[in-house]
Amino acid sequence: KQEVTQIPAALSVPEGENLVLNCSFTDSAIYNLQWFRQDPGKGLTSLLLIQSSQREQTSGRLNASLDKSSGRSTLYIAASQPGDSATYLCAGSITQGGSEKLVFGKGTKLTVNP
Amino acid sequence: DADVTQTPRNRITKTGKRIMLECSQTKGHDRMYWYRQDPGLGLRLIYYSFDVKDINKGEISDGYSVSRQAQAKFSLSLESAIPNQTALYFCATSDLAGTGYKTDTQYFGPGTRLTVL
Numbered sequence: 001k002q003e004v005t006q007i008p009a010a011l012s013v014p015e016g017e018n019l020v021l022n023c024s025f026t027d028s029a030i031y032n033l034q035w036f037r038q039d040p041g042k043g044l045t046s047l048l049l050i051q052s053s054q055r056e057q058t059s060g061r062l063n064a065s066l067d068k069s070s071g072r073s074t075l076y077i078a079a080s081q082p083g084d085s086a087t088y089l090c091a092g093s094i095t096q097g098g099s100e101k102l103v104f105g106k107g108t109k110l111t112v113n114p
Numbered sequence: 115d116a117d118v119t120q121t122p123r124n125r126i127t128k129t130g131k132r133i134m135l136e137c138s139q140t141k142g143h144d145r146m147y148w149y150r151q152d153p154g155l156g157l158r159l160i161y162y163s164f165d166v167k168d169i170n171k172g173e174i175s176d177g178y179s180v181s182r183q184a185q186a187k188f189s190l191s192l193e194s195a196i197p198n199q200t201a202l203y204f205c206a207t208s209d210l211a212g213t214g215y216k217t218d219t220q221y222f223g224p225g226t227r228l229t230v231l
Contacts, residue, residue, distance in 0.1 A: 034219065043118075043204055043222035044157075089157070091220075101172070102147075102220060106156035 002027040002094050006105035013080055014113050021075040021108045023090035028068045030092040035064050035075050038087045038107070047088075048075070080112045117141045118223035120205050126229045133192040135226050137205030145208045146188035147220065148172075148180060150201040157204065163188055195230040202227050 003026045013019050023033070031052045036044040048057045050066040050073065057064050063076040073090055089107040118139045127133055137146065148160040149172075159172030161180040169180060177199060179191045192199055205223040 036222075041225075041227075043224045044206075044220075046219050046221065049219050091157075101159060101162075104157040106154065 002030070002092060002103045004090060004092055004103050004105040006088075006090060006108050008108060009106070010109040010111075012111040012113065015080060015082060017080050017112075018076070018078050019080055019110070021077070021088050021090075021110070023073040023075070023105055025071050025073075025092045025103075027094065028071055030068065030094050032093045033064075033066050033073045034091045034093070034102070035062075035073075036089045036091065038089060040086075044089065077110075080110075082112045082114050084112050085110055118205060118207055118221055120203075120223040120226050122226060123224065124227045126231065127195055128231050129194075129196055131195050131230075133195050133228065135190045135203055135205075135228070137188045137190070137223055139186050139205075139207045139221075139223075141207055141209070141221060142185070143207040143209040143221075144185065146182065147206040147208070148178075148188070148190045149204045149206065150174070150199075151204060151225075152201050160190065160203075192228075192230075195228075197230045200228060200230045 005024045007022050034049045035047045037047050038044045048064040050057050061078040066073045087107040087109045091102045091104040093102055121136045144165045147162040149157045151157045158174050160178050161172050162170050163182045166182050181189050203226045206220040208220045
């Protein structure tokens with residue numbers, strides 16, 4: 001069974017700091033890895049999607065990497081801002097029982113202090 | 115207007131009541147999903163549908179049923195609500211890009227907060 005783990009569960013940093021969020025998965029048979037942002041009381045917003053043939057994706061100050069052999073993905077946030085405060089979730093797309101599913105980690109709650 | 119909408123946004127009900135949560139999308143996607151989110155447990159898949167005639171159970175389908183009324187509509191029902199179904203419920207949609215890769219980017223609605231007393 002695919003399990004997705006995110007460490008740390010919570011992170012607090014001062015504004016301007018570069019930071020890395022970690023995601024690990026138990027089964028390397030994922031066909032993509034997606035990072036989401038969730039603001040309190042709101043839905044999820046897709047940030048970056050890395051297909052299995054890719055190693056990283058970049059969008060603005062965000063960079064996500066994927067290493068299937070080690071079962072890890074990281075989300076790098078450069079020059080963090082208070083507006084980056086949110087919960088960040090990673091999710092792996094897998095084929096399970098002949099169907100495609102998205103398996104989520106429990107998230108890392110990020111607080112960027114002004 | 116939002117691409118994925120959910121109604122109601124908040125609902126408080128009593129044990130044993132029948133509840134329907136509705137989801138509509140304007141993205142033209144074939145695939146729709148229902149998840150629940152609980153503190154400390156993350157998001158878990160309840161049901162999903164890859165087209166109007168396709169319904170599949172997810173990780174935690176017991177106590178729930180769904181109906182795919184049209185490509186754009188996917189409703190979740192709790193036939194007899196119980197307190198441990200108190201959670202935040204999300205609908206999502208996705209579509210396959212015709213590139214040979216499974217992009218499967220999912221787009222989420224704003225969520226429905228359900229409380230069962």
